[in-house]
Amino acid sequence: MPKRIETVVMHDSTTPVIGSTQKAGNIILTSMDALINQVQANSLWPLTFGLACCAIEMMSTAASRFDISRFGSEAFRATPRQADVMIIAGRVSKKMAPALRQIYDQMPEPKWVISMGACASSGGVYNNYAIVQGADQIVPVDVYVPGCPPSPEALIFGILKLQEKIKRRKYNKVLELKPRTQEDISVESAITREGALNEF
Amino acid sequence: MSFDLISGVVKPLITGFGITAKRLARKKVTVQYPEKRREQYDRTRWRHALVRHDDGLEKCIGCSLCAGACPAKCIYVEAEDNTDENRFSPGERYAVRYEINMIRCIFCGLCQEACPTGAIVLKKDFELANYKREQFIYTKKMLLESKRPE
Numbered sequence: 001m002p003k004r005i006e007t008v009v010m011h012d013s014t015t016p017v018i019g020s021t022q023k024a025g026n027i028i029l030t031s032m033d034a035l036i037n038q039v040q041a042n043s044l045w046p047l048t049f050g051l052a053c054c055a056i057e058m059m060s061t062a063a064s065r066f067d068i069s070r071f072g073s074e075a076f077r078a079t080p081r082q083a084d085v086m087i088i089a090g091r092v093s094k095k096m097a098p099a100l101r102q103i104y105d106q107m108p109e110p111k112w113v114i115s116m117g118a119c120a121s122s123g124g125v126y127n128n129y130a131i132v133q134g135a136d137q138i139v140p141v142d143v144y145v146p147g148c149p150p151s152p153e154a155l156i157f158g159i160l161k162l163q164e165k166i167k168r169r170k171y172n173k174v175l176e177l178k179p180r181t182q183e184d185i186s187v188e189s190a191i192t193r194e195g196a197l198n199e200f
Numbered sequence: 201m202s203f204d205l206i207s208g209v210v211k212p213l214i215t216g217f218g219i220t221a222k223r224l225a226r227k228k229v230t231v232q233y234p235e236k237r238r239e240q241y242d243r244t245r246w247r248h249a250l251v252r253h254d255d256g257l258e259k260c261i262g263c264s265l266c267a268g269a270c271p272a273k274c275i276y277v278e279a280e281d282n283t284d285e286n287r288f289s290p291g292e293r294y295a296v297r298y299e300i301n302m303i304r305c306i307f308c309g310l311c312q313e314a315c316p317t318g319a320i321v322l323k324k325d326f327e328l329a330n331y332k333r334e335q336f337i338y339t340k341k342m343l344l345e346s347k348r349p350e
Contacts, residue, residue, distance in 0.1 A: 065343050067230045118272070122303045122333075125272045136333070145329040146245075146336065148306035158329035160234060165331065 033170060040084070041166040043160065047083035049103065054117040054149040065155040066152035072158055080106040085162065086139070087155075091119035092132040104139045105137025112166070114158050115141040118148045151195065223258045245322040248300055250344045258344065259319035262295035266311035266320055275311060291317075298340035302328055304314050304315040 046068075050058055061068050068074055077083040080103045092100055104113070115135050118124035121144045123133035135141055142165060145158035215278045250260055262279025278297040288294035311320050330336065 028239070065229050065231060066233065070230075070232075113310070118304055118306050121336075124304060124306055127273070134333075143329055143331060144303055144333065144336065145327070146305065147303045148308070150329075151326055154326045154329065155232075156233050158318070159329045161329050161331070 005176065028173045034167075035140055037167045037169050041046075041163040044071070044073045044085045044112070044162065045075045045077050047071055047080055047086045047103070048076045048078050049086055049100075050089045051092060051096065051115075052119065054089035054120065057149040057155065058087055058089045058154055059078055061152040066156060068156060068159065071080050071156070071161060071163070080104075081108060083107055084110070085112045085114060085159075087114045087116050088120040088135045088141075089116045089149075091124065092135050092138070093130050094132055095130075096130050097138050100135070101138050113139050114145060114155075114162060116155060116158070117150055117194050118143045118146060121146065124148060152197045174187065211285050236318045237238065240324045240326075243306065244324050244326075245309045245312075245327040247302075247323050247328060248305075248311070248338070248343055249323050250298065250319055251321055252345055252347065253290065256347050257290050258294060259317045260298065260315075261289050261291040261319070262293045262298075262319055263316065265316060268308040270305075271310065271313035271324065272301075272304045272306050273307060274301040275299070289330045295340060298343060300338045301336060301337040302338050 046058075050056075060066065062074060062076060080086075084107075086104060086107065088100070104111070113135070115121045117155070119126060119131065120135045121141070123131050129134065132138060143162045144159045146155055147154050149159070201240050250258065252258055262277055264277045264279070267273075267275040267277050276297065276299045278292045279296050280296040281293055282288060282291070307322060312318075312322055328336075
């Protein structure tokens with residue numbers, strides 16, 4: 001059997017490629033996508049981050065009547081280093097905002113954020129100087145769950161929505177092995193700043 | 201050191217597993233949510249709906265009392281006059297725009313209490329979670345119930 005050196009090619013699936021070796025590489029990558037997504041979506045460990053009354057509903061979601069361990073998220077972690085998803089349960093005060101951002105930064109990639117309840121998502125009734133008008137001004141939010149507080153079923157629905165989002169993920173672009181340049185970073189920060197400004 | 205096998209090992213085991221055995225016989229408490237739903241309570245308040253009269257006209261008259269009663273200020277109403285050719289509600293005016301910011305709403309039901317015609321009702325549909333902020337501005341088209349088939 002002739003010896004052949006195989007190369008793993010990471011490219012966009014729409015790019016035309018020559019040679020069977022490269023095609024095989026792509027097939028492996030796509031099926032890995034599904035596997036990784038499936039694994040990540042079904043073991044979302046939430047971070048214990050209750051800020052107000054929504055945390056009570058979050059606790060009852062974890063309790064036996066609603067039981068999020070059916071979806072693989074029963075392991076509430078007290079440290080951000082072991083958590084996958086941050087459930088912001090409650091109003092975020094301006095004093096809490098730096099801590100929230102720090103905890104988010106300490107979580108390992110990949111990480112997701114669920115904004116639970118009206119106060120965390122938009123400020124709710126607390127349209128005043130003390131409360132951040134939406135946690136998405138501080139961290140990127142993946143799923144918003146409205147309600148005051150959302151019932152455990154509504155939160156479970158939010159978690160299922162997040163799982164759907166994770167399962168749809170494609171890795172072709174994520175696995176690009178190109179170091180980020182200074183230009184990329186400045187463009188990204190400009191986009192986030194624009195997004196923050198649009199909220200007002 | 202003396203060690204009694206009966207009182208030190210067997211008895212605690214029987215008591216401990218006895219509790220497990222008793223629990224096994226009980227009714228299961230978990231609600232299997234996405235497959236089965238529990239019955240919501242009578243006064244559960246979730247997603248709003250704008251209802252119609254029996255003849256198909258909208259109940260909402262665009263008076264903005266709901267917007268005034270709302271503690272979160274999440275309702276926006278813009279009213280316009282009815283004409284004989286273009287009649288939406290039995291009264292003088294109707295709501296041309298009716299928007300609710302679902303993400304700010306706290307589902308307190310004060311809009312329902314304030315409404316003089318009973319046009320806005322809080323239903324029991326709780327599956328509102330979504331990905332983008334913009335998707336939470338519910339317009340009149342989304343809130344208004346469809347006409348009943350004649």
